[in-house]
Amino acid sequence: MADIVLDKVSKRFPDGTMAVRDVDLEIADGEFVILVGPSGCGKSTTLNMIAGLEDISSGELRIAGERVNDRAPRDRDIAMVFQSYALYPNMTVRENMAFPLRLAKLDRETINSKVEEAAKVLELTPLLDRKPANLSGGQRQRVAMGRAIVRQPKAFLMDEPLSNLDAKLRVQMRTVVSRLQKQLGTTTVYVTHDQTEAMTLGDRVVIMRGGAVQQVGPPQELYDHPRNLFVAGFIGSPSMNFLPATVGDGRLRTALGDVPVGDRVRRQLEGGGDAPRELILGIRPEHFEDAALIDEETRRRGMEFEAPVEIVESMGSDKYVYLTVEGERATAAELEELAADAGAADFTGAGSNLVTRLSAESPVREGENRRVWFNLEKIHLFDPSTGHNLT
Ligand code: ATP
Numbered sequence: 001m002a003d004i005v006l007d008k009v010s011k012r013f014p015d016g017t018m019a020v021r022d023v024d025l026e027i028a029d030g031e032f033v034i035l036v037g038p039s040g041c042g043k044s045t046t047l048n049m050i051a052g053l054e055d056i057s058s059g060e061l062r063i064a065g066e067r068v069n070d071r072a073p074r075d076r077d078i079a080m081v082f083q084s085y086a087l088y089p090n091m092t093v094r095e096n097m098a099f100p101l102r103l104a105k106l107d108r109e110t111i112n113s114k115v116e117e118a119a120k121v122l123e124l125t126p127l128l129d130r131k132p133a134n135l136s137g138g139q140r141q142r143v144a145m146g147r148a149i150v151r152q153p154k155a156f157l158m159d160e161p162l163s164n165l166d167a168k169l170r171v172q173m174r175t176v177v178s179r180l181q182k183q184l185g186t187t188t189v190y191v192t193h194d195q196t197e198a199m200t201l202g203d204r205v206v207i208m209r210g211g212a213v214q215q216v217g218p219p220q221e222l223y224d225h226p227r228n229l230f231v232a233g234f235i236g237s238p239s240m241n242f243l244p245a246t247v248g249d250g251r252l253r254t255a256l257g258d259v260p261v262g263d264r265v266r267r268q269l270e271g272g273g274d275a276p277r278e279l280i281l282g283i284r285p286e287h288f289e290d291a292a293l294i295d296e297e298t299r300r301r302g303m304e305f306e307a308p309v310e311i312v313e314s315m316g317s318d319k320y321v322y323l324t325v326e327g328e329r330a331t332a333a334e335l336e337e338l339a340a341d342a343g344a345a346d347f348t349g350a351g352s353n354l355v356t357r358l359s360a361e362s363p364v365r366e367g368e369n370r371r372v373w374f375n376l377e378k379i380h381l382f383d384p385s386t387g388h389n390l391t
Contacts, residue, residue: 063078311366
């Protein structure tokens with residue numbers, strides 16, 4: 001068993017920076033967990049504490065049930081893969097991969113068979129006698145992974161291993177990493193700032209911000225049920241649209257018209273008194289559709305509005321259509337500030353954009369007024385004073 005448990009783990013650097021705060025996380029044996037968040041959110045520091053490359057300021061780290069806070073990195077039986085491949089240029093692929101095994105003083109025969117086995121898994125067999133200079137970026141990264149897997153460690157820790165690769169190769173390598181992890185079944189913690197990578201790779205995703213965990217869950221759960229504004233804005237591309245909404249008399253007034261709210265949300269809102277309240281309505285671009293393209297049954301699940309079309313971007317499979325609606329389209333960052341200072345909620349302002357993703361068949365044209373539908377079953381409502389999702 002090689003589960004990894006972080007119990008109220010914090011990191012304060014000597015200059016006083018609180019890089020990680022009270023992180024609680026239980027990673028099951030064999031699980032593939034992704035740490036994701038914007039630059040500086042503390043994901044690398046968290047990974048480095050698991051690896052033993054950074055001291056833990058407070059809290060406890062357990063690997064396979066044992067407290068390892070004070071155990072040296074080499075005694076944790078963990079392999080790291082970094083963004084830079086750090087291969088030895090003078091050694092062949094075979095020698096690079098064999099290196100950790102030679103350090104561990106295994107006999108030549110065992111080393112050879114372990115290297116060849118890893119090479120097979122990573123499809124590196126034909127390249128075993130090449131030097132790193134004669135490999136592509138993706139092949140080098142596979143060698144770096146090979147060097148990690150030959151040791152058969154308790155866990156893999158990966159810090160942005162694909163970020164040096166070009167976009168196409170990154171997508172290919174994603175499937176290599178994913179397949180490898182499934183095949184080996186080794187507990188893996190993987191750091192990235194790329195939400196697409198996070199969504200496509202892991203069993204569970206940990207979203208961090210400002211050193212704290214915002215939400216932990218399977219990718220689909222984070223997408224469907226973001227706990228707060230930050231997670232809602234971070235997951236999904238293009239980002240969720242956020243619009244101001246005023247509650248009163250059981251209705252929700254928005255720039256898209258009056259939006260009906262479900263019973264559960266209504267009860268929650270009524271619990272806070274009868275006075276109208278400011279809320280934030282969140283709708284993902286993919287939950288809009290050209291109103292001319294939907295059938296009657298679908299139509300009943302949502303509502304329609306008409307808005308001027310500013311820009312149409314044809315993506316082949318679908319169209320990104322930017323609409324102008326009244327009221328300001330607040331960004332997630334602005335909304336976060338609002339959440340920090342509830343009194344400052346002021347959404348009135350000049351017209352601006354709503355990003356929608358419509359079917360490729362939509363005949364929408366720039367400059368026209370278009371009727372657009374959105375799915376009421378998919379909307380989110382946030383309390384701007386806390387950022388919490390009320391839906
Ligand atoms: P990135 O994606 O940019 O690598 P990250 O999420 O991995 O970011 P960390 O590298 O973990 O973030 O850093 C978290 C915070 O700790 C940042 O504010 C960073 O400036 C700070 N930090 C990192 N290392 C040190 C250090 N040695 N001393 C002081 N502060 C540090």
